[in-house]
Amino acid sequence: MRKLHPLSIAIALVLICLGALSGILLIAWAAAPWLPSSDFRGLILTALAGVTALAGVLAVYRLFLAIFPLEAGEVGDNLSASFRYEVHQMFYLMLFTQLVRSNLLPVPLLRVLQVALGARMGENSYFGGVVYDPSFVEVGSDTLTGDGSLLTPHMIEGKRLAYYPIKIGSNVTIGARAIILAGVTIGNNSIVGTGSVVTKGTVIGDNEIWAGTPAKFIKKNLAAAAAAKTGPERPKSPRRNQEVEML
Numbered sequence: 001m002r003k004l005h006p007l008s009i010a011i012a013l014v015l016i017c018l019g020a021l022s023g024i025l026l027i028a029w030a031a032a033p034w035l036p037s038s039d040f041r042g043l044i045l046t047a048l049a050g051v052t053a054l055a056g057v058l059a060v061y062r063l064f065l066a067i068f069p070l071e072a073g074e075v076g077d078n079l080s081a082s083f084r085y086e087v088h089q090m091f092y093l094m095l096f097t098q099l100v101r102s103n104l105l106p107v108p109l110l111r112v113l114q115v116a117l118g119a120r121m122g123e124n125s126y127f128g129g130v131v132y133d134p135s136f137v138e139v140g141s142d143t144l145t146g147d148g149s150l151l152t153p154h155m156i157e158g159k160r161l162a163y164y165p166i167k168i169g170s171n172v173t174i175g176a177r178a179i180i181l182a183g184v185t186i187g188n189n190s191i192v193g194t195g196s197v198v199t200k201g202t203v204i205g206d207n208e209i210w211a212g213t214p215a216k217f218i219k220k221n222l223a224a225a226a227a228a229k230t231g232p233e234r235p236k237s238p239r240r241n242q243e244v245e246m247l
């Protein structure tokens, strides 16, 4: 892994502290004067301050991304090329990764958090596992990623750092503990088997079941295809991983 530049670390830490502090001050200003003194006053204020501190950090993070948007592709290792990615990584290393991995948040709240972090999700779709870099993740409706699954649009391979979007269609099931790597596209009504690894840049079509490590085409998801009436079946030629050209 590359060493982060000290300037990126310092700026990320300042932004995180600013966000958290503004959330805490907001509660001190807006709620503290109104809360009656009781045995629970301190507890309630601390809980509210925790939530608004997180909201403050989220707001600062999104503002940073609006000013310095992350783009897909290889990231150079000089400061000017990697600054925005390093600040983004710091937010994850210091806070967001612990939060999404903690299992503290109920799955519907995890969805709210991932959307707040930049994931694009259709209705009734949920992440049962971890998603890194949600601004590179797009999911249709009625899709579930299973318990303990991992979606990772970033590639850290030695000194190499790159980001490629993960696109998942509607009515897709990603099996428990499956891993989806950068640049993967998964079509509507498809299933990835439990514990599978879908390697970089793989393209899974509509109505397909893939499984294994590395994941390979197993069979058509005929039931889903019929239910969705998505048109004619694809030919039964052997499926192969299709690497995205740039990988």
Ligand SMILES: CC(C)(COP(=O)(O)OP(=O)(O)OC[C@H]1O[C@@H](n2cnc3c(N)ncnc32)[C@H](O)[C@@H]1OP(=O)(O)O)[C@@H](O)C(=O)NCCC(=O)NCCS
Residues within 6 Å of the ligand: 128, 145, 146, 147, 173, 174, 175, 176, 191, 192, 193, 194, 195, 196, 209, 210, 211, 212, 213, 218
């Ligand atoms: C992939 C899956 C959909 C296949 O189920 P199925 O259609 O009933 O198919 P079968 O169990 O008959 O398996 C078909 C073949 O795939 C293989 N296979 C099934 N699941 C596999 C997996 N997770 N990894 C590797 N191979 C797998 C079977 O060994 C079988 O191979 P064979 O034809 O050589 O004997 C199912 O095994 C699965 O993993 N579902 C995901 C469930 C899940 O995790 N949901 C989220 C919960 S939070």
